[in-house]
Amino acid sequence: MNDTLQKFMFENAGVRGELVELPNTWQQILANHAYPPAVRTVLGELLAASALLSANLKFNGTMIMQIHGDGPVKLMVVECDADLNLRATAKVREGAVIADDASLSELVHGQGKGRFVITLDPNDKMPGQQAYQGIVPLDGESIAVVIENYMMRSEQLDTKLWLAADAQVARGLLLQKLPMNGGYQTSQEMSLEAMAEHEAEAWNRAISLGGTLKQEELLSTDIETLLHRLFWEETIRVFDPQLPKFLCNCTREKVGNMLKMLGEPEIKTAVAELGRLDINCDFCGKHYGFDAVDCTQLFVASSVAEGIDSPSISQH
Numbered sequence: 001m002n003d004t005l006q007k008f009m010f011e012n013a014g015v016r017g018e019l020v021e022l023p024n025t026w027q028q029i030l031a032n033h034a035y036p037p038a039v040r041t042v043l044g045e046l047l048a049a050s051a052l053l054s055a056n057l058k059f060n061g062t063m064i065m066q067i068h069g070d071g072p073v074k075l076m077v078v079e080c081d082a083d084l085n086l087r088a089t090a091k092v093r094e095g096a097v098i099a100d101d102a103s104l105s106e107l108v109h110g111q112g113k114g115r116f117v118i119t120l121d122p123n124d125k126m127p128g129q130q131a132y133q134g135i136v137p138l139d140g141e142s143i144a145v146v147i148e149n150y151m152m153r154s155e156q157l158d159t160k161l162w163l164a165a166d167a168q169v170a171r172g173l174l175l176q177k178l179p180m181n182g183g184y185q186t187s188q189e190m191s192l193e194a195m196a197e198h199e200a201e202a203w204n205r206a207i208s209l210g211g212t213l214k215q216e217e218l219l220s221t222d223i224e225t226l227l228h229r230l231f232w233e234e235t236i237r238v239f240d241p242q243l244p245k246f247l248c249n250c251t252r253e254k255v256g257n258m259l260k261m262l263g264e265p266e267i268k269t270a271v272a273e274l275g276r277l278d279i280n281c282d283f284c285g286k287h288y289g290f291d292a293v294d295c296t297q298l299f300v301a302s303s304v305a306e307g308i309d310s311p312s313i314s315q316h
């Protein structure tokens with residue numbers, strides 16, 4: 001089974017949809033970590049959601065979803081770029097005991113202090129250009145509900161998401177009501193009211209069909225079968241499938257920059273204590289070693305040429 005994202009559209013109905021399945025990407029993410037099942041579920045759902053939302057963006061850059069948790073999960077990060085290259089990681093607090101059925105809010109928002117931030121980081125930033133950041137209120141019992149609420153509030157877009165992840169696969173379905181007239185064509189004259197009613201009906205039908213999808217079914221069924229099983233009575237236009245994949249763009253230079261950001265005194269102390277610094281990428285597990293000479297050079301180089309990237313939580 002390959003990783004696939006399938007866009008489709010309800011003909012003459014103003015509803016678009018996407019199905020995504022990520023067996024390989026998800027396996028590569030899980031290969032580097034042993035997450036408790038509840039954390040794995042939420043991270044996988046976040047991964048599927050980020051692919052679904054990214055595929056809808058006309059944006060040349062990376063979408064970064066970060067949840068800074070106040071509970072047993074300290075951090076979750078999922079990144080997806082315009083080519084649907086994905087990577088993800090989660091940090092669980094040391095010693096945390098997590099029930100297999102822990103909810104999203106128990107994991108990251110138990111004290112009401114969790115923060116969910118979506119950043120759109122453009123590839124070719126103009127000088128002074130900032131990445132766009134949106135704060136997503138953690139006001140729902142699942143990633144799907146939280147994102148649906150956010151899409152409604154920030155984009156005024158009716159969106160429905162079905163997300164699921166287990167040890168094998170992360171899968172998701174997105175349905176979205178297009179703004180009035182979007183994708184709607186008719187040869188007949190139709191009043192605006194009639195059109196609005198027609199589109200509302202189509203939307204309600206689409207989400208009630210989607211609503212028949214059970215978590216188990218989503219986990220156990222490939223998206224081609226799902227598309228047919230859910231919407232066989234509808235006239236659906238299917239687009240060319242896209243191929244998401246795992247990709248980590250970590251480099252020795254980025255890790256070096258991260259070390260520089262910690263400051264020379266801190267690094268000197270750490271090297272004196274440990275002899276060398278060994279850093280593993282949180283996303284792909286790749287190892288980067290910096291001995292005493294490497295560490296000294298970091299700061300020599302930075303005093304010669306100030307080429308430090310601005311700090312970013314996603315960098316490492």
Ligand SMILES: [Zn+2]
Pocket residue numbers: 248249250281282283284285286
């Ligand atoms: Zn990496």
